Amino acid sequence: MTAAASLGGLGALTVLLRGLPGDFPAPVVVVQHGRRSPDEDRLATLLRRESALPVRTAVPGPPAPPEAGITVVPGGYHGVFDEAGRLGLVEDPTPRGGDALxxxxxxxxxxxxxxxxxxxxxxxxxxxxxxxxxxxxxVLVQDPATARAPGMPSQAIGTGCVDFVLPVERIAPALVALTMAPGGAELLSVPTAPWARLPA
Structure with a gap:
């Protein structure tokens, strides 16, 4: 599971992670771009106070499978998965971390x-x-009306590739239903918009 945020992301991520139970089974990798130091662990530290799940900052080194809980991509890097599903870090200061991840x-x-x-x-x-x-x-997207900065959610919705647009406080319950409720993933199936342009 991947989550991307920028301006206002700390508040949104706090609400999201606070709603996930301690036995949530899917690893979550988080990227928040902005002016963050590559060595700074502040975001993980703040999220750790609010989450029942373990929260860590990814560190440079050989790619490794994502661990249970929450992994935060540090500033100055993009988190990139290889074909075997191992997460690595690539130095890149550009604000395209959500797309790369x-x-x-x-x-x-x-x-x-x-x-x-x-x-x-x-x-x-x-x-x-x-x-x-x-x-x-x-794909789940925060309702732009509840976002401090609506640009990223609005642009994602405009692709036609979003399954659910939800207030931020409803995203965690939706994730629990999709991953932990028997039959939840099939029950909550949403077709892609017919006008959506998917990559080749």
């Missing part, structure tokens, strides 16, 4: 991936959600 995760996990786009400016995540749907995954 979701695009690589879609190729690695295909229909098993859930991509989440939260508050943020510009359009990071829009290309990523197209790739998630291209490979059969699910």
């Amino acid at each position: 979701m695009t690589s995760a879609a190729r690695a996990f295909r229909g098993g991936l859930i991509g989440i786009v939260l508050t943020g400016m510009l359009d990071d995540g829009a290309a990523g959600v197209r790739m998630v749907k291209r490979y059969g995954g699910r």
